Amino acid sequence: MTNKTKLRISPRKEKIFRAAAELFREKGYTASSMRDLASKVNLEVSSLYSHIRSKEEILIDICFQCAENYMTGINAIIEKNQTTVESLKEVIALHVNIALKDETSVTVFNDEWKHLSEPHLGRFLALRNDYEFKLESIIRQGIQSGQIRDLEPKLIMNTLLSSLHWLHYWKKRTVSPKKLIDQMKEIICNGLVMNENFE
Amino acid sequence: MTNKTKLRISPRKEKIFRAAAELFREKGYTASSMRDLASKVNLEVSSLYSHIRSKEEILIDICFQCAENYMTGINAIIEKNQTTVESLKEVIALHVNIALKDETSVTVFNDEWKHLSEPHLGRFLALRNDYEFKLESIIRQGIQSGQIRDLEPKLIMNTLLSSLHWLHYWKKRTVSPKKLIDQMKEIICNGLVMNENFE
DNA sequence: CCTACCGATCGGTAGG
DNA sequence: CCTACCGATCGGTAGG
Numbered sequence: 001m002t003n004k005t006k007l008r009i010s011p012r013k014e015k016i017f018r019a020a021a022e023l024f025r026e027k028g029y030t031a032s033s034m035r036d037l038a039s040k041v042n043l044e045v046s047s048l049y050s051h052i053r054s055k056e057e058i059l060i061d062i063c064f065q066c067a068e069n070y071m072t073g074i075n076a077i078i079e080k081n082q083t084t085v086e087s088l089k090e091v092i093a094l095h096v097n098i099a100l101k102d103e104t105s106v107t108v109f110n111d112e113w114k115h116l117s118e119p120h121l122g123r124f125l126a127l128r129n130d131y132e133f134k135l136e137s138i139i140r141q142g143i144q145s146g147q148i149r150d151l152e153p154k155l156i157m158n159t160l161l162s163s164l165h166w167l168h169y170w171k172k173r174t175v176s177p178k179k180l181i182d183q184m185k186e187i188i189c190n191g192l193v194m195n196e197n198f199e
Numbered sequence: 200m201t202n203k204t205k206l207r208i209s210p211r212k213e214k215i216f217r218a219a220a221e222l223f224r225e226k227g228y229t230a231s232s233m234r235d236l237a238s239k240v241n242l243e244v245s246s247l248y249s250h251i252r253s254k255e256e257i258l259i260d261i262c263f264q265c266a267e268n269y270m271t272g273i274n275a276i277i278e279k280n281q282t283t284v285e286s287l288k289e290v291i292a293l294h295v296n297i298a299l300k301d302e303t304s305v306t307v308f309n310d311e312w313k314h315l316s317e318p319h320l321g322r323f324l325a326l327r328n329d330y331e332f333k334l335e336s337i338i339r340q341g342i343q344s345g346q347i348r349d350l351e352p353k354l355i356m357n358t359l360l361s362s363l364h365w366l367h368y369w370k371k372r373t374v375s376p377k378k379l380i381d382q383m384k385e386i387i388c389n390g391l392v393m394n395e396n397f398e
Numbered sequence: 399c400c401t402a403c404c405g406a407t408c409g410g411t412a413g414g
Numbered sequence: 415c416c417t418a419c420c421g422a423t424c425g426g427t428a429g430g
Contacts, residue, residue, distance in 0.1 A: 030229035031314065034409060046411075047415045055409065085392055111310060115230065148391055151382045152374050159386055163362035175351050183350045187358050191390035192347055193284055233425060245427075246399045254425065 013051045016041055020058045021104035025168075029059055029112040059112060060120050066109040067127045069098050074134050084142030089185050091135065092164065096181045099167035106168040132157060163188055212250045215240055219257045220303035224367075228258055228311040258311060259319050265308040266326045268297050273333050283341030288384050290334065291363065295380045298366035305367040331356060362387055 019040045023032040034055055038045045052058060073094040077087050099106050113124050136157050142148030148156065164184070175183065218239045222231040233254055237244045251257060272293040276286050298305050312323055335356050341347030347355065363383070374382065 026313075028227060028229055028313070030227055033407080035407085044416060045409085046417085049410070050415065088391065114225075114227070142391075147393060149385065149389070149393060151386060154369070154373070155379070155382055156386060156391060158365045158369065159362045159383070160391065162365040163358045165364075166357045166361040170353070170357065175354070180354070183354055184358070186348065187350060187355060187390075189390045189392040190348070191386075191388045192287065192341075192355060192359065193388040194346060194348060195394065232423080234423085243400060244425085245401085248426070249399065 010051065016048060016051055017058060017061065018104075021062055021108060024059070024062070024112055025104045025107040029108070029115045056117060056120075059108070059116060062104075062108045063113050063116060063120075063124055064127075066098070066102070066106065067124065067131075069102075070094070070109075070131055071127060073098070074131060078134060078138070084138055084145065084147045085189065087138050088142070088148075088160070089189065091138075091160075092185050092188055093181050095161075095164040096167060096177070096184055099164070100177055100180075103168040106165070110165055132161075135161075160188060209250065215247060215250055216257060216260065217303075220261055220307060223258070223261070223311055224303045224306040228307070228314045255316060255319075258307070258315060261303075261307045262312050262315060262319075262323055263326075265297070265301070265305065266323065266330075268301075269293070269330055270326060272297070273330060277333060277337070283337055283344060283346045284388065286337050287341070287347075287359070288388065290337075290359075291384050291387055292380050294360075294363040295366060295376070295383055298363070299376055299379075302367040305364070309364055331360075334360075359387060 016037070020032070020037050023036055023040060026032075027036070034045050034048060038048055041048075074091065077090045077094065080087070080090075082090075113121075113128075116124055136153050139148060139153050139156050139160075143150050143153065167180075173180070215236070219231070219236055222235055222239060225231075226235070233244050233247060237247055240247075273290065276289045276293065279286070279289075281289075312320075312327075315323055335352050338347060338352045338355050338359075342349050342352065366379075372379070
C-alpha cells in the first residue's frame with residue numbers, strides 16, 4: 001500500500017507531525033514554537049522529544065516526503081512518453097492532487113524549505129533542481145514541436161508552477177476536485193481570454 | 200515627485216529599511232533578528248532604535264507601502280473603463296512593474312504580512328480584500344460579456360495573481376522588462392498551448 | 399551612536 | 415510522559 005513505509009509510525013508521532021505541519025502552515029516554521037506544538041497535541045514540551053528528535057526533524061521529514069511525491073509523479077508522467085500537452089496536463093493534475101490531499105505540506109514545501117539547515121538544504125535544492133530540469137525539458141520539447149508557445153522556457157515553467165501554488169490556500173472551495181483539475185487545465189493551457197478575442 | 204513623501208526620510212533610515220526588506224526576503228521576518236539587521240548596516244543593535252521604533256514598524260511600513268502601490272494601480276485601471284481584456288493586461292503589467300521595481304517588498308507583501316500583529320493585520324487584510332474584490336469584479340464583468348472563460352471567478356483571480364508571484368524570485372532574468380510584460384500577458388491571456396492544438 | 403544590561407522566550411536535556 | 419531546569423538568543427531600554 002504505502003511505498004516507503006516507515007517503521008516508526010506510532011499514532012502519536014503521526015499526530016505530532018500533522019499538528020506541526022498545520023502550525024508551520026499557519027505561522028511559518030520559525031514562528032512556530034515547540035510550546036505551540038506541545039499545547040496543540042496536549043503534551044508538555046519535553047514530552048515531544050520522546051517522539052521526535054528535534055524541531056528541524058519535522059521540517060526535514062515534511063519537505064522530503066513532499067518532494068518525493070512530486071518526483072515520483074513527474075517520473076511516472078515522463079515514462080508514459082505522451083505528447084507535451086498531455087504531459088503538462090498530467091503535471092497540472094499532479095499538483096492539484098497533491099495540494100488537495102495534503103494541504104499543509106505544500107505550503108511547507110513552497111515557503112518553509114529555506115529554513116532547512118545545511119546538509120539538508122543542499123539535498124533539497126538538488127531535488128528541486130532535478131524536478132525543474134525535468135519539467136523544463138518537457139516544455140522545451142513542446143516548444144520545438146510547436147505545441148507550446150515560443151516563450152522563454154523558464155518563464156513558462158515558473159508561471160505554470162506558481163499558478164498552481166495558491167490551491168492549498170483556498171479554504172472554502174466551491175468546486176469539486178475533478179472540476180478543479182479541469183478548470184485549472186483549461187485556464188493554464190488555453191488562457192483567461194476567450195478565443196474569439198484572441199489578439 | 201513622490202506622492203506621499205514622508206517627512207522622516209533620513210538617508211540612514213532609508214538604508215535600514217532597505218536592508219531589512221532584503222533580510223526579510225531571504226530569511227523571513229521571524230528568522231531575521233535585529234542583530235542580523237544591525238550588522239548588515241554596520242551599527243550596534245541599540246543604535247537601530249534611534250531610527251526606527253521597532254522591528255514590526257519596518258514590516259508594517261513595507262506591507263502598507265506595497266499595498267498602496269497595488270491599490271493606486273488598480274484604481275487607475277478601473278477608472279479608465281476599458282474592455283476587460285485591456286484591464287487585465289494592465290493588471291499584469293502593474294504586477295510585473297511592481298515586482299521589478301521593488302523586488303524585496305513583493306515577497307514581504309506575499310509571505311510576511313501574516314506576521315503583522317493586530318490592529319495592523321486587520322487593516323492589511325481589509326486592503327487585500329478590497330483589492331481582490333475589485334479584481335474579481337473585473338473578471339466577473341469579463342465572463343458576463345463573454346470575453347473571459349466561464350470558470351469559477353475566484354479560481355481565475357487566484358490563478359492570475361499567483362502566476363505573477365514568482366517574478367521577484369527570478370534573479371538571472373534573461374529577458375528585458377518590456378519583453379517580460381509581453382510574454383506574461385501572452386501566457387496568461389492565451390495559455391501555454393498553441394491554438395492549433397486547442398482542445 | 400555606544401556600553402551595558404533586562405525580562406521573556408527559545409529549543410532542548412536530566413532524571414525519574 | 416512529567417517536573418525542573420539550562421544556555422542561548424530574542425526585541426528592546428537606560429543612560430550617557
